[in-house]
Amino acid sequence: LALPHRAVKVINILIAVSLLAGAAIVIPMALVVVGGGPVITVGPVISHFQMGTVNLHVPLSIRNGGVLDIKDVGVALTVLDPWGDPIITGSTGSFTVAAHSMDDVNVTLVPNLHALTPAELRDLLFNDHTLTFHASLNASMPPLTSVQSFATGQLPWGAPMKNLTFALSGISAYNSTHSIVTWAYTFYDNSQYFHVVANVNGTVLDSSGRDVGVILPTSVDVSRGHTFHGVLKAIILSSAIAQVSNGHLTAYLDVSIQSLFLVKIPVVLSG
């Protein structure tokens, strides 16, 4: 009986030690949760347009109210266009959020607009869509646990140039061979993400593809959630003016938005 008696005593001690060790591990981990976190706050997207490129920064604040460091923290985000191709990707890299502290990091998003065809670009410019995003967050409390979380959701995309419409407002003589034709145009910037700053110019072709005029350069600057009212002027061969009324003239507008990308927009001119 001596061996089991001593063994039971040893096991009692080991059980006590294991309970203390369990509590020493579980209580700090529980305090990470009870301490109110980790809590992630996502700030508004900041866009930097420079030299024909754009960088989008998503500021994140990660608060660790617990008593353990959260290590190997990494955030990544991919946004897919309506056709399933990634148009925006970004990640933070790996960092540590110390106990009882708050870390501010930026997720730098890099748009890949070159993946879009001109037709897709026009579609995004004029139509509302739903974009899919994939976000991931990794963190660990080594060596006890590591966590990977993924979120897949839908983001609204509001058309930056919604309901673009033209209305003929006047025709006057420019010189003996050409006339100036003026259209009033309007659109609504329904984008949630950026305001439209664009330069517009282009050419006017008749139904047989002959170059019959030129669009005078003009600029557009409209804030998100506002309607833009502009005037488009074209110098057109007077001999082609008659085709305006029957809708046989098409203006190919070269719209450069934020110097980022150029969209060629065909507009049938009529009045």
Place this chain on the structure above:
Amino acid sequence: VVRFFGLAVSGRNIVVRFLLAFLFSMFAFVAFVVLPSRIANLASAFFPLTAGTIGATVASSLIAPSEPTLGLLIVLLMFAGVFLRGTNLYGPLLILNGLVYVVLVYTFFRGGLLDLSALGDVFGAQATRITVTADTRVLMTVLLIGPALTILKGLLLMRRGPKTDS
């Protein structure tokens, strides 16, 4: 003094055992039945706003359907373990208790690879599917040491017999 499953105990001792067993089983009831059933509300209270919704949903899915039943089993075994301490039944009860703890810990940590899924609000996009995968094998192993030792103790007590438990 009466023989109580091979152990000589007084009537007063039985009353004290009953009260202690009741106290410990109430503690177990709160820890293993009440808290798990309230985990979603607790998570909502600790996490602010939208994070609370996600935290509560994830926390809810943390509790496997079998866990409340296992919790009740632990309450009963806790009562029986304290009440019958030192008797012929104490060894088997410890083994049973240890086994239930092992099953509970293993179930809670889903074998060390927690895979949780919830709907939440991310970037203002509602009903976003969120999946959380946590590797908790080390943590689970540490928490399984206690129940494993309890089973071992039960086996040794069965071999030794009643009345000599320290």
